[in-house]
Amino acid sequence: MENYQQLDGIFQALADPTRRAVLSRLGQGPASISDLARPFDMALPSFMKHIRFLEGSGLIQTHKAGRVRTCAIDKRQFAAVEAWLADQRALWEGRADRLEQFVIAEQDKAK
Numbered sequence: 001m002e003n004y005q006q007l008d009g010i011f012q013a014l015a016d017p018t019r020r021a022v023l024s025r026l027g028q029g030p031a032s033i034s035d036l037a038r039p040f041d042m043a044l045p046s047f048m049k050h051i052r053f054l055e056g057s058g059l060i061q062t063h064k065a066g067r068v069r070t071c072a073i074d075k076r077q078f079a080a081v082e083a084w085l086a087d088q089r090a091l092w093e094g095r096a097d098r099l100e101q102f103v104i105a106e107q108d109k110a111k
Contacts (some may be wrong), residue, residue: 003068005080006080007081007084008061009058010051010058010077010081011081012057013053013054013057014059016053018047018050019050019053020051021040022051022054022058022060023054023059023073026060026072026073027073029072030071030072031070032070033051033062033068033069033071036051036071037072049069051071054071055071057077058074058076059077059078060072060073060074061074
């Protein structure tokens, strides 16, 4: 089995609705921390914990220009998720195909 340890942090980051909402917003393009925090009813230090978590998991990058910190999605980590999902899809499709073949064979025996 391939090493998917990096996925633990990614899926943990995606498990939180606030972080998913931030990622959805960043899917439209880069945004400042204050713009990202505006829709949420929480103090800025609490919101920054979410930003640091997303940055630590590699899902976003931040850069500071003057007093403004801007966030953007880092697509590289999403490739790891996509690869894992493709492996899981292939595994389950194979199982479903074998189950279908078994059911058809059993139906043919019953005839």
